[in-house]
Amino acid sequence: DAGITQSPRHKVTETGTPVTLRCHQTENHRYMYWYRQDPGHGLRLIHYSYGVKDTDKGEVSDGYSVSRSKTEDFLLTLESATSSQTSVYFCAISGGRVTNYGYTFGSGTRLTVV
Amino acid sequence: QQPVQSPQAVILREGEDAVINCSSSKALYSVHWYRQKHGEAPVFLMILLKGGEQKGHEKISASFNEKKQQSSLYLTASQLSYSGTYFCGTEGGPNSGYALNFGKGTSLLVTP
Numbered sequence: 459d460a461g462i463t464q465s466p467r468h469k470v471t472e473t474g475t476p477v478t479l480r481c482h483q484t485e486n487h488r489y490m491y492w493y494r495q496d497p498g499h500g501l502r503l504i505h506y507s508y509g510v511k512d513t514d515k516g517e518v519s520d521g522y523s524v525s526r527s528k529t530e531d532f533l534l535t536l537e538s539a540t541s542s543q544t545s546v547y548f549c550a551i552s553g554g555r556v557t558n559y560g561y562t563f564g565s566g567t568r569l570t571v572v
Numbered sequence: 573q574q575p576v577q578s579p580q581a582v583i584l585r586e587g588e589d590a591v592i593n594c595s596s597s598k599a600l601y602s603v604h605w606y607r608q609k610h611g612e613a614p615v616f617l618m619i620l621l622k623g624g625e626q627k628g629h630e631k632i633s634a635s636f637n638e639k640k641q642q643s644s645l646y647l648t649a650s651q652l653s654y655s656g657t658y659f660c661g662t663e664g665g666p667n668s669g670y671a672l673n674f675g676k677g678t679s680l681l682v683t684p
Contacts, residue, residue, distance in 0.1 A: 489670055500574065500659060500676035501614070508669040516671065517573075548613060554670055559602065561661075561672065563613035 461485050464549050464564035471571055477536040479567050481549030483529075489552040490532040491561070492516075492524065494545040501548065507532055539571045573598060575662045577675035584650050584682050592645040592678045594660030601665035603636050603643040604672060609656040617645075617658075650682045 461484030471477050481490060492504040493516075503516030505524040513524050521543060523535045536543055546568050550561040575596040582590050594603060602621045606614040620636035620643060632654075636643045647654055657679050661672035 491671060493674075498676065501661075501674040502574075503671055503673060506669050506671045514669060514671075517673070552670055554666070559619050559670055560604065560616035561606070561614075562616065565613055 462549065462551050462562055462564045464547075464567050466567060467565065468568045469570070471539050471569070473540060473571055474538050477539050477569065479534045479536075479547055479549075479569070481532045481534070481551075481564055483532075483551045485551060485553065485562075486529060487551040487553040488529075489554055490526065491550040491552075492522075492532070492534045493548045493550065494518065494543075495548060495566075496545050504534065504547075536569075539569075541571050543569065544571045545569060574673055575660055575675045577658075577660055577678050579678060580676075581679040582681070584680070586652060586682055586684055587649050588682075590647045590650060590680065592647075592658050592660075592680075594643045594645070594662070594675055596641045596662045598641065598662070598664065600636075600638060600641050600662050602663055603634075604661040604663070605634055605643075605645050606659045606661065606674075607654075607656045608659065608677075614659060647680070650680075652682050652684065655680055655682045 465480045491506040493501040502518045507513045507526045525533045549564040578593045605617040608614040631648045634645045657677040659674045661674045663672045
């Protein structure tokens with residue numbers, strides 16, 4: 459199995475608190491992505507990274523920040539959680555041309571903001 | 573911008589065929605297809621690069637018409653294991669970090 463893990467798997471947090479989700483990979487892939495999945499919306503891109511300290515915004519980046527200080531870790535932070543950020547969050551990795559561009563997804567983090 | 577998938581849902585009997593379509597208003601570098609089963613992560617099926625190349629994966633194949641910015645996924649002689657939600661993902665190439673924009677998905681149910 460591809461080495462990608464997300465933590466935590468489930469989290470319940472209160473409105474207004476900061477939350478950090480972690481994505482860890484052991485594949486040494488250059489590209490990493492954060493998506494959220496909501497019923498009726500499919501998968502929507504939050505942020506992505508194309509190298510250490512190189513990140514860019516996706517279509518739904520408001521209220522989120524990311525950091526990538528090492529190849530293997532990509533952190534997603536909800537600066538002040540709101541109920542609209544209740545969702546399932548998926549991290550994905552890709553080696554680009556090395557892996558024929560296909561994504562491997564983590565198992566997801568189910569986040570509930572109350 | 574999210575690509576548009578059609579139909580939203582399909583119900584098949586085992587052995588029947590189905591086509592899922594994906595279209596974009598933007599020029600495409602490639603199109604990906606993924607399948608997600610309930611409660612699981614999406615799984616990569618195949619990628620189609622510019623050039624209209626058709627790829628296959630067992631009894632699942634796809635085409636890509638870059639001029640029309642459309643792709644279609646073909647499932648032939650469907651099996652129960654094909655049930656799930658299918659997503660197409662479109663991307664603009666290396667300058668966008670190969671980041672994918674996914675459609676909203678097509679739910680496929682194969683019944684005995």
